[in-house]
Amino acid sequence: MRRHGALLALTMAMAGCIGAIGGGDDEGSPPGGAGVGPQGIACDPDAAISATPMRRLGHTQYLNALRALGEAFLGEETDAALEAIALKLELVPEEDSSDYRALDQDLSQLHVDGYYAAARGFAAELTDGARLERVVGSCASDGDPGNDEACVRDFVARFGRLAFRRPLREEELDFYAEDALLSVSDVAPGPFAERIAVLLMAPDFVYVVEDDREAEDGDADLFPLSGYELASRLALLFWRSIPDEALLAAAEDGSLETDEGYRAAVDRLLADPRAERGVDQFVAEWLRLEELPALDAAAGSPAYEAFVAGVTPSAALREAMIAEIQALFRHYALSSPGSLDDLLTSDLSFATDEQLAAIYGVEPWTPGQPPGALKDRAGLLTRAALVASGTPVTHPILKGKLVRTRILCDDLPPPPADVPPPPALDPTWTVREQLEELTERSGTPCVACHASLNPIGYVTESFDGLGRHRATEKVYDLQTGELVAEHPVNTSAAPLVTPDDTRVAEDGLALARYVAESGKADACIARHYFRYSRGRLEDETADGCTLESLYDAVAKDGGSLGDLLRAIALDPAFKLRRRRGDTP
Structure with a gap:
């Protein structure tokens, strides 16, 4: 019997352990040291802010x-x-x-x-x-x-x-x-x-270009931004575009350089429909949504056709999955202020596409109308865009890596230097069984990393490669499309959101709740929004106060994702430019 698609995909993905999926980069590791505050965030009010390169x-x-x-x-x-x-x-x-x-x-x-x-x-x-x-x-x-x-x-x-x-x-x-x-x-x-x-x-x-103003007294390398420079920073951040006439007028008459006028401008920009551009781009980059593969790329192959069971995804389904997560974030950030915990555990559906709505078991959402509730799933981590692979095979490793690096900001150890050849695998096994044998068996050097990745991915194995809910996993022969095995899905795993949290999660909603309870996601999204909005990695010392303000905005009682967006613009460092020592 030929080995099915899961074995082929897993064996290829396992080259160099996580080297093929992470390149050994400590993507979740912030530069500059561990810090002493929440998740390494600490504010030193005497620290000089970081230099701002021309962008x-x-x-x-x-x-x-x-x-x-x-x-x-x-x-x-x-x-x-x-x-x-x-x-x-x-x-x-x-x-x-x-x-x-x-x-x-x-x-x-x-x-x-x-x-x-x-x-x-x-x-x-x-x-x-x-x-x-x-x-x-x-x-x-x-x-x-x-x-x-x-x-x-x-x-x-x-x-x-x-x-x-x-x-x-x-x-x-x-x-x-x-x-x-x-x-x-x-x-x-x-x-x-x-x-x-x-x-x-x-x-x-x-x-x-930011060169309108003279340096601050006592610091020859620190420059306050002019009203026009503030207008440009705000519009480019929130609208991903240039200032409109009203914003330029506020710069011209000086009102943008007053506290009241500046806050009013921030509120106006975020209330404008153009603010959706900035939110959508952040969400796409934060959650790596561009990495969602085409869902119809394997159409015509025997295993794929058997897997989709006559319901071939449309070419628009991939974009619809991405747009649904962006609309979910916009709902809590712009329309109906909600916290990161609300986002992580939400059961609201913003699926406008008929195929995606059918996957969710709901009627298509009409923008401007109240969203419906999902069936058989809840929480951000069960959304189709975050679980779909476009193949008969799911990807627990990639799902785990996404949560570890983009939502928890955990470090991933580098891949081991010498990975032995993979053992022979039973072609009728589930994806989980194959992964456990490849990466978690006694003596394998891969277990150090995969013990933190795999369990997170297992928890959402109740969704297949198209994001459809399932109770059983069907195993197909890659060449013929023959159904060679069928197993009950096992989603029970201890995701170890924190090292001392050994609770077992049975589904994606439980995982999302553990993540929310840990507080790690609040600090992590603060770091990610900093990187997105400032266009550089954070310096733990120089940017500590900015990171703290972002964290406080989203983590405080009553804090919201909208507060996170505002916090970066209301931070004092946003209105300043520090010159590097080697630039004029």
């Missing part, structure tokens, strides 16, 4: 910035303009997604080429035909040379203010309005298209 606009921020500029000057024609340059926009590289995208600040020739193509294409669309007058004004096409200089300067000032997220300085306005600019470049046809393209390739658009 590129992220891929999503860049595209949203172009959209915002289009909407400001083209209005409803923006969609058509962006669609016309879709191929050029695809040339702008995305960030490395192995962790938070903002951590990838590499700049390559591919970026330069992509920015060039996108800027040239977008400039041409903004100034194409009748759009020119709409974007620039009637002076662009009235045939009167007497107002050309004023026309150019007025447009450059208006477009530059939005693109640079601040008013242009006089010397910048002179430079971008000067006709000599047109004689030294060939970026786009036409004097206005040329200037638009050059502005969109300028460092002040592509990068987050």
Whole structure:
């Protein structure tokens, strides 16, 4: 009898023990030491805050910035303009997604080429035909040379203010309005298209430049942010885009630099529908949702067809699973304030897709209406996007790794140097039985790590590779699709959420409750939101007070995920920039 798909997948995954799934990286290990507060978090009010490196606009921020500029000057024609340059926009590289995208600040020739193509294409669309007058004004096409200089300067000032997220300085306005600019470049046809393209390739658009203010008294390397710089930080964080006119106006009149005006701006940004962008991106990166495989990739293979039993997943099901978790988080962060514990244990369904709703045993959710309750499952950790594999085989190791590193922030030991060949396995065994033999048998060097990973994954084995609830595990022959065995699912395991918590969990909801009770998830999400929002790893000493404020926001009595979002912006360090010793 041929070994079934579970054996093949497990044997491949076991190469180097966890090396194949974690690369030996201590992904959950924060830099800088253990600390003395909750989960290593401790605030030293005398510690200097960390340096803030100059950052590129992220891929999503860049595209949203172009959209915002289009909407400001083209209005409803923006969609058509962006669609016309879709191929050029695809040339702008995305960030490395192995962790938070903002951590990838590499700049390559591919970026330069992509920015060039996108800027040239977008400039041409903004100034194409009748759009020119709409974007620039009637002076662009009235045939009167007497107002050309004023026309150019007025447009450059208006477009530059939005693109640079601040008013242009006089010397910048002179430079971008000067006709000599047109004689030294060939970026786009036409004097206005040329200037638009050059502005969109300028460092002040592509990068987050913060150099408006003088250093603080007594610290030559610490700079308070100006109102415009605060506006840019807030919009790029919460909306993944550039400031709107109201935010720029608050920067201009100084109200953004008052406590009352600043808090009002934070509240307005989070109440705006555009805040969903920032929440969705954080959730996708925090929970590694992009790693959810295509659920129909193996369609046509005998084992897969036997497994799906005539219900082939649609191409849209994967995205629907991801969107459902994002909607769940948005519910507790933006719509109906709830705690991290609420998120972890929620039974609410936000499945809008019919196939996903059928998997959950509920009616599809209509946005704006109250969500229904899940059947046969509850809690974040049982959501289809976190348990599905797209194959007849489940992945307990990967499920365990996700919880350990992204929800508990636990360290994973490096893989052993010399892993012996895997033993022969019975092809009729369950995935759990094979894993226990491969990684937990007496004498194996893999057990040190897998003793903390596998049990967490076992607890949600009552869901198959499509996220469907099951009471039995069916074992198929990989080549023929023949059903070779069927076993009752065993989900009973001690997940060891903390080393001294040896309680057994029977399902994902019990696991979620153990996680919530431990308090570890509150500290962990504080670290993850810091990394996402600040675009760098935390320094335990320099960033300890910021981490503490994030932890307190979500862990305090009455704390909510919405409070977590606000806390990063309300932290004093958010309004400051520290210069590194080797930068101007």
